[in-house]
Amino acid sequence: MIRELKFLLSLWKTNLAAAMEYRATFITQSLGMILNDGVYFLVWVIFFDRFKDVRGWELADMFIVFGIAASAFGLVGMLFGNAFNLSEIITGGRLDYYLSLPRPTLLHALASRVVPSGFGDFLYGFISYAASGQFTWDGLARFVLAVLLAAAVFTAFLIIVQSLTFWMGTGGTFTMLAINAMLTFALYPITLFNQAARVVLFLVVPAAFMGAVPAGFVKAFSWSTLGLMTLAAAGFLAAAILLFHLGLRRYESGSAIQTEV
Amino acid sequence: MPAIEVTSLSKTFRTKRKAAGLGASLRSLVRPEFRTIEAVRGLSFEMEPGELLGFIGPNGAGKSTTIKILTGILFPSGGEAKVLGYVPWKQRRQLAYHIGTVFGQRPQLWYHLPAIDTLTLFGKIYELDDRQTKRRIAELAEAFEIEDLLETPVRKLSLGQRMRCEVAASLLHKPKLLLLDEPSIGLDVVAKQHIRDAIRTMAAQENVGVLLTSHDAGDLEALCKRVIIINHGQIVYQDKVSALKRSFLTSKLVEVRYAQQVGADFRIAGTETLKVAKERYGVKLRFDARITPVGKVMAALSAAGTLVDITISDPPLEEVIAAIYQKAENRE
Numbered sequence: 001m002i003r004e005l006k007f008l009l010s011l012w013k014t015n016l017a018a019a020m021e022y023r024a025t026f027i028t029q030s031l032g033m034i035l036n037d038g039v040y041f042l043v044w045v046i047f048f049d050r051f052k053d054v055r056g057w058e059l060a061d062m063f064i065v066f067g068i069a070a071s072a073f074g075l076v077g078m079l080f081g082n083a084f085n086l087s088e089i090i091t092g093g094r095l096d097y098y099l100s101l102p103r104p105t106l107l108h109a110l111a112s113r114v115v116p117s118g119f120g121d122f123l124y125g126f127i128s129y130a131a132s133g134q135f136t137w138d139g140l141a142r143f144v145l146a147v148l149l150a151a152a153v154f155t156a157f158l159i160i161v162q163s164l165t166f167w168m169g170t171g172g173t174f175t176m177l178a179i180n181a182m183l184t185f186a187l188y189p190i191t192l193f194n195q196a197a198r199v200v201l202f203l204v205v206p207a208a209f210m211g212a213v214p215a216g217f218v219k220a221f222s223w224s225t226l227g228l229m230t231l232a233a234a235g236f237l238a239a240a241i242l243l244f245h246l247g248l249r250r251y252e253s254g255s256a257i258q259t260e261v
Numbered sequence: 262m263p264a265i266e267v268t269s270l271s272k273t274f275r276t277k278r279k280a281a282g283l284g285a286s287l288r289s290l291v292r293p294e295f296r297t298i299e300a301v302r303g304l305s306f307e308m309e310p311g312e313l314l315g316f317i318g319p320n321g322a323g324k325s326t327t328i329k330i331l332t333g334i335l336f337p338s339g340g341e342a343k344v345l346g347y348v349p350w351k352q353r354r355q356l357a358y359h360i361g362t363v364f365g366q367r368p369q370l371w372y373h374l375p376a377i378d379t380l381t382l383f384g385k386i387y388e389l390d391d392r393q394t395k396r397r398i399a400e401l402a403e404a405f406e407i408e409d410l411l412e413t414p415v416r417k418l419s420l421g422q423r424m425r426c427e428v429a430a431s432l433l434h435k436p437k438l439l440l441l442d443e444p445s446i447g448l449d450v451v452a453k454q455h456i457r458d459a460i461r462t463m464a465a466q467e468n469v470g471v472l473l474t475s476h477d478a479g480d481l482e483a484l485c486k487r488v489i490i491i492n493h494g495q496i497v498y499q500d501k502v503s504a505l506k507r508s509f510l511t512s513k514l515v516e517v518r519y520a521q522q523v524g525a526d527f528r529i530a531g532t533e534t535l536k537v538a539k540e541r542y543g544v545k546l547r548f549d550a551r552i553t554p555v556g557k558v559m560a561a562l563s564a565a566g567t568l569v570d571i572t573i574s575d576p577p578l579e580e581v582i583a584a585i586y587q588k589a590e591n592r593e
Contacts, residue, residue, distance in 0.1 A: 003388070006385065007385055007386060010381075010382055010385035010386075011382065011385075014371065014374065014378055014379075014381075014382045017374060017378060018371055018373045018374050021373045021374065021414065022373075093367075094367075095334075096329065096334050096364065096367055097367060097369060099332070099333060099334040099353065100332050100333075100334060100357060100362045100364075100369075101357055101383075101386050102353075102354045102355075102357035102358050102386065102387065103354070103386055104354075169277070249336050251334075251335065251336075252274055252335070253325075253326075253329055253334055253335055
């Protein structure tokens with residue numbers, strides 16, 4: 001465990017060095033994303049200004065939900081940037097590189113890229129929480145924990161969806177759809193959905209674990225919510241790792257020319 | 262214990278078959294048709310520790326697939342293999358500590374970073390301590406003459422320079438076996454020579470076994486003692502490189518230049534005239550040394566006029582290998 005952590009730290013350091021080769025791009029993308037998130041959220045500000053609340057869901061809740069989703073999304077991009085293009089890595093035969101080195105293939109592949117705009121998203125999430133009007137210091141600690149667990153569920157979901165590439169042969173469009181579904185549903189007030197739809201949001205596209213559930217936890221501590229989030233993170237991660245390794249047996253490599261950036 | 266032991270190894274891929282056009286694309290969406298490609302068919306061979314073995318074959322012969330199975334990248338469809346005592350697809354990580362790999366088409370060095378950064382990261386990946394890594398990098402930099410290149414971003418290196426850094430990186434953890442898949446692909450003659458020399462020197466110094474795939478016979482001649490030639494996933498020939506030359510390089514090529522013009526119908530008994538130069542001073546001939554002794558041909562050439570220059574050579578190895586492929590195709 002410590003060995004893998006040391007390896008991850010070196011990998012992240014190398015990643016950051018690679019991203020810093022283009023410092024201006026890095027800074028522009030990060031700042032650009034903060035602006036982008038802000039403008040996107042403006043729609044909700046206007047919406048709640050008109051309707052005040054949607055079945056008990058208020059603007060303050062939106063600030064927290066948006067904060068968790070943005071920070072979790074950004075964190076995945078910062079630490080496991082390849083989670084967004086695992087499918088391309090599989091179809092392009094680029095797993096060869098990770099498979100020829102003595103490290104856990106999935107972890108190595110995921111952590112080998114940093115998405116510069118992820119830093120912007122990550123930071124914006126905290127700004128959003130601070131602006132919610134419900135900021136407290138212990139709330140912040142819960143926010144950090146909620147972001148970590150939401151990021152774990154999101155990473156697992158991305159791995160599960162893209163591992164299907166081993167069976168389907170391609171998966172690019174499917175991945176985009178899955179990412180969009182996850183974000184859209186995570187950002188909608190959960191009070192809008194009926195029981196059946198909520199089952200989907202908890203189990204099929206686990207958006208509830210990236211939005212409503214962690215937001216509730218940030219607002220008020222509860223052992224049962226924390227337990228549910230931890231269980232979801234562990235369960236989805238276990239399923240993701242299992243599916244990826246089952247798929248690996250079907251991996252076909254390829255002869256496309258690749259570079260490790 | 263052999264370094265590599267392969268028995269009846271096979272690998273099949275299933276690919277979708279689709280005729281040209283949109284109609285066929287729609288049909289294939291509803292009822293996809295698949296066909297099976299046998300990339301490797303019942304391959305068996307052994308390689309001794311420290312041996313320099315060449316794996317030669319045309320594009321699509323199954324060379325890369327075999328190497329990928331032997332490194333644990335691909336699961337085989339059948340058969341057995343052990344590399345340094347490990348079953349690659351079951352003990353991939355343990356094996357990876359003891360082998361080095363270079364895929365000519367798959368650079369391992371990070372594109373935007375200087376090679377030194379990737380080498381340092383590899384030190385962490387292989388769990389070497391920092392002092393060990395630094396010392397080893399210095400050793401390799403000297404052997405591969407890359408001291409001045411280490412701090413330049415890889416994207417700014419020439420292909421030849423990059424490949425030298427790639428091979429150096431694959432040797433960082435002192436592997437016992439080096440698996441090189443087309444290490445000289447795309448390189449010019451000088452860069453090829455450079456990289457072959459460095460591999461030969463390092464392999465000899467550190468007693469590293471080298472399994473090299475290539476479709477360039479020059480790599481084989483320069484680096485390998487033994488050769489396995491495969492085509493359509495099967496071994497069509499395996500022996501020492503010297504034996505390959507002895508049994509297939511039976512004909513000799515002679516180029517002579519005379520002080521005076523020769524006749525346009527220049528002939529020497531027991532040889533075949535390939536070409537008489539336009540200005541009629543030079544002649545190119547071929548003969549089978551087993552039938553017509555070299556001495557006899559030399560004497561006859563000398564008697565035909567005053568010799569200015571003479572060269573006797575073997576045909577290039579490429580031709581020999583092409584003849585072996587052809588023979589195997591005809592048998593099928």
